[in-house]
Amino acid sequence: MTLEAIDIYVPSRIPSTHPLHEPQMLTAARREEFRRMARDSREAKNAAMSGTGPKSLHPLYTPRLDPNSLMPKKNRSGLVSLSLFSGGGGLDLGFERAGFHHSASYEWLDFAGDTLQANRPEWSVYKGEAGDVRGVDWTPYRRQVDVLHGGPPCQPFSMAGKQRGALDPRDMWPEFVRAVMSVKPRAFVGENVAALSSARFAEYVDQVILSPLASEYSIQKVTLFAHEFGVPQLRKRVFFVGFRTKRDAAAWAPPAASHFRPGGKPEEGLQPTMGIREALGLPDIGHDELSPTIRSGLSGPRHTTSIINSVSAQKRFRALQIWGNGVAATREAAQAFVAKHDDYRLAVPEVGIVQGFPEDWRFSGATYMQLGQIGNAVPPALGYAVASSISSVLAR
Ligand SMILES: C[S@@+](CC[C@H](N)C(=O)[O-])C[C@H]1O[C@@H](n2cnc3c(N)ncnc32)[C@H](O)[C@@H]1O
Secondary structure, eight states: OOTTTTTOEEOOSSOOOSTTOOOOOEEHHHHHHHHHHHHHHHHHHHHHHTTOSOOOSOOOOOOSOOGGGGSOOOOOOSOEEEEESOTTSHHHHHHHHTTOEEEEEEESOHHHHHHHHHHOTTSOEEEGGGGOGGGOOOGGGTTTOSEEEEOOOOTTTOTTSOOOGGGSTTOOHHHHHHHHHHHOOSEEEEEEEGGGGSGGGHHHIIIIIIHHHHTTOEEEEEEEEGGGGTOSBOOEEEEEEEESSHHHHHHOOOOOOOEEOTTSOOOTTOEEOOOHHHHHTOOOOSOOOOBOOOOOOTTSSSOOSOOOOSHHHHHHHHHTTEEEEEEESSHHHHHHSOOGGGOEEEEHHHHHHHTTOOTTSOOOSSHHHHHHHHHHSOOHHHHHHHHHHHHHHHTO
């Protein structure tokens, strides 16, 4: 009888670094297979680092996309923002570049809080236990904030997960609602995966998000694509935008696209979004397109440096001759560690660019933690577009 047949499950030996990390239940045989793959990969990486591995064909390339160009810095509007579930700071950066004064960020992962603090030493960043929104008394912020924004964890709703919604301990929408009702900002922005607006979660959205807020806010829901704002990635997100006054709600319009899809029909007044190869400055191979959606494995079943979350994404990366299965910490490390088929191995700063982060925005933590923050983020240019649309209403 094989080990598979008697279903012996063996726990992982790697300790979790995320409060809600869900260890994968694997049979002894399957875990041994993963261990062997990890060992082979480690040996290949060590050989690459000691200079005894195969030589790469890829020089170091200079990116053509500067994500800052997608979000020209605006003057301070005097409007104040408050950030919950701040992660690695995608929304925070978008709001800052749109002219908001950042009052504070709340994020329970220490390493994500470290990212915010390292990039913006002048910001108030609450991390770890102090950043856990469940324990925060929001009343000191009451009526001091123009826009409260946050993207509660999307894992309870994501198609890549088990879609347990309210039954998932990671569901933090009730906390978002509690904060809004306590702070009473002039407007709020709640962001999530597009699956949250599917029929499956219609009742959840109505009962947990819309109904409790509707007594004080006029709420609109809008679905936006990151590539319509110049980000070289297929990424669809839903935004709930609420205003305290009917007048502001009536004056608001969702941000209009500034870009069209690479290879798509040119539209007047819009710029073409670069494909991922062009954005990263890779040579022309006769094929380029948006990057598949970058995943975050942060609270998933295993710590990973892969940004690929489906077979179709794997195929699309292969056609692009790009390796997203084991992202390296730096371009130099990526260059030294030759990928299968000699595809172009990505490095963390390049994944940042594909998510719309400028290279000078540095992520803290181990490589998988950095990738997790990137994959979890709202592309800053998308946050910027939403922030600008709200600012034009509130700053009248
Ligand atoms: C989808 S990510 C938000 C990403 C962020 N909006 C951005 O643009 O970079 C959700 C974040 O919520 C954080 N989080 C989850 N539960 C939390 C809690 N109880 N208190 C504070 N942060 C929490 C997670 O660690 C994660 O970084």
